[in-house]
Amino acid sequence: MTSSTLPAPVAAYFAAEHNPEALSRCFTPHAVMKDDGHLHEGREAIKSFxxxxxxxxxxxxxxxxxxxxxxxxxxxxxxxxxxxxxxIDLSYRFRLERGLIASLEITA
Known part of the structure; x- marks a missing residue:
């Protein structure tokens, strides 16, 4: 799969996975992310995690x-x-809003 087949905000997320600052800009200001049983709310919390x-x-x-x-x-x-x-294969569930990620849930 190439990044061109992914929606732009999702492609940007995967491209920025080792750059927390760039990655946080893929999310809306009040986005939520659930990973490994923990909920992270807002860009700063997601960036820190x-x-x-x-x-x-x-x-x-x-x-x-x-x-x-x-x-x-x-x-x-x-x-x-x-x-x-x-x-491991993981599932990423992205809900997009106005060209950004509003929520993301990562599960096995």
Whole structure:
């Protein structure tokens, strides 16, 4: 899958995965992100979480598929990094709003 087949905000998210500042700009100011059982609300909280996760796990995500389900962009991606069970396929559920990510839920 190429980034050109992903909606622009989703492609920007994956392109910025190791740059927390750029990644945070992919989200609306009041966005919510749920990952690993934790909820992060707002750009600053998402940026802090992603900076910590990037430093700890060094994970790289490669999108495999992208489908639209009930107004949500669902991306399956292979994620590799410094964590038990690597690599793993994860599901990213993006709800977009005015060209930005309003919510993101990441699950196995």
């Amino acid at each position: 992603m900076a910590e996760a990037s430093a700890k796990y060094g994970a790289t995500s490669v999108p495999i598929t992208c489908d639209r389900e009930e107004g949500v962009e669902v991306v399956r991606a292979k994620v590799s990094g410094n964590f038990p069970g690597s690599p």
